[in-house]
Amino acid sequence: MTYNDIPRHLAAVDCIIFGYDIIDKEIKLLLVRRNFEPAKGLWSLAGGFVMDDESLDEAASRILFNLTGLRNVFPEQSYTFGNRERDPGARVISTSYYALIKILDIDHSIGGNKDAEWFPISGLPQLIFDHDEMVRKALACLRRQVKINPVGFELLPEKFTMVQLQDLYEAIYQRKIDKRNFRKKIVSMKLLEKLDEKEKLTSKKGAFYYRFIKEEYENQKRNGFYFNLDIGK
Amino acid sequence: MTYNDIPRHLAAVDCIIFGYDIIDKEIKLLLVRRNFEPAKGLWSLAGGFVMDDESLDEAASRILFNLTGLRNVFPEQSYTFGNRERDPGARVISTSYYALIKILDIDHSIGGNKDAEWFPISGLPQLIFDHDEMVRKALACLRRQVKINPVGFELLPEKFTMVQLQDLYEAIYQRKIDKRNFRKKIVSMKLLEKLDEKEKLTSKKGAFYYRFIKEEYENQKRNGFYFNLDIGK
DNA sequence: CCAAAAGTGTTCGAATTACACCCATGA
């Protein structure tokens, strides 16, 4: 047996790019209009093929960077889709990655780009191939992750209010959460620093800003404390 | 842009085959001795390349069947490994799958096979390439799954005792569990049927056999009850 | 002064944990 007789396949990476719209209080996906056949003109995830000189992870980072200009976001692998007929143009084995980004970090850079657009997950357009299943699986990953890792903060600005944080979790879980219980739990983690500054756009009283203390999280992790934000019903 | 200029890659599947040794009370892996270069002669996961006429899932099932003769076990995808240099022989993108099987279902068929052998996860031989990382990731998947799905029963014979079930969970979690609390929780799920028969090999008194009632599990799932066997410390 | 959003504690029930002795039987 040698490696020569073995069939080779196109390997692709598709990125589910999650953002959180702090105004609409909705999780959104950054989609692109596909500019080549098959399915040209339809909306799709940001994707591309894996080249010879890059790993899967590197391909995912490249695709993310090309669309968003962000370099310090590291996509997480979700699942690999390998049905024979999933892409009618050719057999393509595609690995999906998801990334969490702050919408404000990039909305200027894609502002003029008519081929990229944010869509709320509850109102996605029709997607090509099996991209809708990729989205479903990535959402499941996100919901699982968000319970055991402080990834929610990657979707929010540096400074955020408790109300915004809770709105985010409600958007992810698709469920109303009790305000007092939520704040109690968050505060008990001691991972947030309350700033002196207030956000005063959405109320007259104003809401204090908080900041996620990443160093404290790393510290707790080293000491064997695990993040847990399971808001079970 | 056309699909013609794009580099194509070898796509492989590697299977982490979990078994549970009811005597040693250990989770084991079925490994094979690799019979081609590179790394010929070393132990490795059961693997193979993805052919043109099969999906990734089908490739995993085929590889599992070729080694074990089992048809009604469906491997679950774990993770895809795509570093450029992971296989020194050629660039191979490999998706790992894990499967849970009953050791007794197959130990006769691999009994004479000197190129396949069960190893306890705590005493694995050196594995080729990044197969040790595949094992780590699959174990993490298994530990996560076992909390929310009744997959443990796939590792046990049809009839098993409470002690055996508890030993299994202790082997998976690598932690001692309180006997009374464990049984209380198991019984409260109402997913087990107590049989009249006793296992009398390991004690004079004998231990009652139980059977997992799959239909009842399906029934509960339909009614919105979720399996949960989280033995948090 | 009032509308609108932020912020704050307590109580109750359920679930989890810790813990120690009796039972059945083959050798």
Added chain:
DNA sequence: TCATGGGTGTAATTCGAACACTTTTGG
């Protein structure tokens, strides 16, 4: 009869869930 492993219940605690009013301030 005794050594061995199987089987059982209760009390203490913790954790999650439910729930309503006060505060601030810009208009």
